Amino acid sequence: MHLEGDMGFRSSFNFIPEGEYTVSKDLRDELVRNRFEVGVHDLKHDGWLYKDREHFAESASAIRNYMREWNAVGFRSGFMLHNLEWLHDLQAEYDASTFDTDPFEPQPEGEGTIFPFWVTGGDKSPGYVELPYTLPQDSTMFLVLKERTPDIWKRKLDWIAEHGGMALVNVHPDYLDFKTGHRSSTRFPVSLYREFLEYARNRHGDQYWQALPSEVAEHVRKSL
Secondary structure, three states: OHHHHHOOOOOEEEEOOOOOOOOOHHHHHHHHHOOOEEEEEOOOOOOOOOOOHHHHHHHHHHHHHHHHHHOOOEEEOHHHOOOOOHHHHHOOOEEOOOEOOOOOOOOOOOOOOOOOEEEEOOOOOOEEEEOOEOOOOHHHHHHHOOOOOOHHHHHHHHHHHHOOOOOOOOOOHHHEEOOOOOOOOOOEEHHHHHHHHHHHHHHHOOOOOOOOHHHHHHHHHHHO
16 A cells, blocks of 8 residues: 555555455455555455356355445455356445456456446346456466566556556566565565666556556546
């Protein structure tokens, strides 16, 4: 939060409600107080959310309760699993469980767009905004492909800016090494993320709207 905030950025922190850690109200309030956003990330992040329709419906009820408790309007599933039709059960304002292209995910088919888009509703919801991530995930970049620089992010960002699209990146704080700056099988130096943020600010600072996901979703809804 401090890293991004000091550089003029804000983001959404997506937490697992029934995972291996407790998401305290104090933490959520601190993020919101600093003009960040809190979203719900799956339910248990165990890969079973989409096991079948009945299981998803039961999980959706619990997820809705957490969204109300946390005052959250957005959702992202574990492992980027998704079914855009079933997601209406969540009654969320936006979902961020898809991508433009990412062959490294369990569901490798992408949405093929660098723009947010509207998913028309039905009986259970009026619809919601889908926000595909458009930059490779940090885990793919630095843990799987073992990139030594954020140059792929930079090149993709330039291309997105050229086409007037949405630059959305998924970064995991627990993969960032804030202390030693060393690389391991599970972490990469925070300096790589900082370098990318500096590049975005310096190269494109007078061109972009630095918005929270909920603000992008609201903009899309108003544009319909």
